[in-house]
Amino acid sequence: MSEFGSNSENGGRVLSFEREEKCHSAGCLELVVQGKATHYHGPRNVDSLLRAMGENSLYANVRINGDVLDRRDFENVSIKTDDTIDILYFMGGGACST
Amino acid sequence: MFDLTDEEILRYSRHIILSEVGGTGQQKLKEARVLVVGAGGLGSPVLLYLAAAGVGRIGVIEDDVVDVTNLQRQVIHATADVDKPKVHSASETMKQINPLIEVDVYHERLTRDNIFPLLENYDIVVDGVDNFPTRYLINDACVMKKKFLVEGGILRFMGLIMSINGGETACYRCVFEEPPPPGTVPSCAEAGILGAVAGVVGTLQATEVLKIITGVGEPLFNRLLQFDAEGLRFHEVNARRNPKCPVCGENPTITELIEYAYTCETQAPGSS
């Protein structure tokens, strides 16, 4: 089970995190996500991180340490402690609207 | 001297008193020509503030009519405007606020066929649409014609703003190279939108337009600003020009306008 930051239960709030937290177990990553220090437990790839962050993240583009990732690589690109991750959300869409 | 009447000097006195704007800036606003695409959630505050600010010529293009579900956020329209074309409702409100400006009304959809002729009449474009085909069409056209573009998007409790100097600074495709797969990103009609979030993002877009026209401050070029209303936080991301950008990169693959297909069978009402 993935756990993300301090609001892993809130799938809706994905741009920010409640507070800075230190890792207190092995296998935990310290990341900077959307400019905020946070921690993450879970499979160490971008796809799993996004899933842990909530539903909206699945529609996003991702940059790690400044580099934009190809969406097709999300499952293959690994993440490590101290990575800076920016989630760039697609907004203002919906193929159903005019 | 400035070509401002006594009436204009009085009306815009709170602008003119700002030393960074002054009579010179107000004159620039009077001479400016801005096209706003969409008269919905984002277009409403943009149009209201640009009209009030004395932007001399404002175009508004939108093919939709006012629906009662729009009124929760599309503050340029009133209950009595339901079923009216949004462009007419919007221009009436703008003229009530400021009869000294010109409003060009286009009750049609922005398409590959009409966008270039339209852009000839305007210097700055504001994106207030709620669909990706039109969003990418506007970006590509503004890069090709070297127009300023102020991007905005909203969804649920989030918003996004980015200013673009077409062909000079990072464009929307430099960050979001291709539209997301059809059906993956919901619309406001499907996922909802907190009405005031549209106001925050649209008002920031209007602020960017006024800054670009007057030359005040630093526009949001090469930066992407994301807004999270739940945590009340802004997150800024650097957005340098991408050499691999398909429209403004070193070897562009998009050299003429493309219009992505709408893939849903049902049509949800309204602009974002």
Ligand SMILES: [Zn+2]
């Ligand atoms: Zn570009």
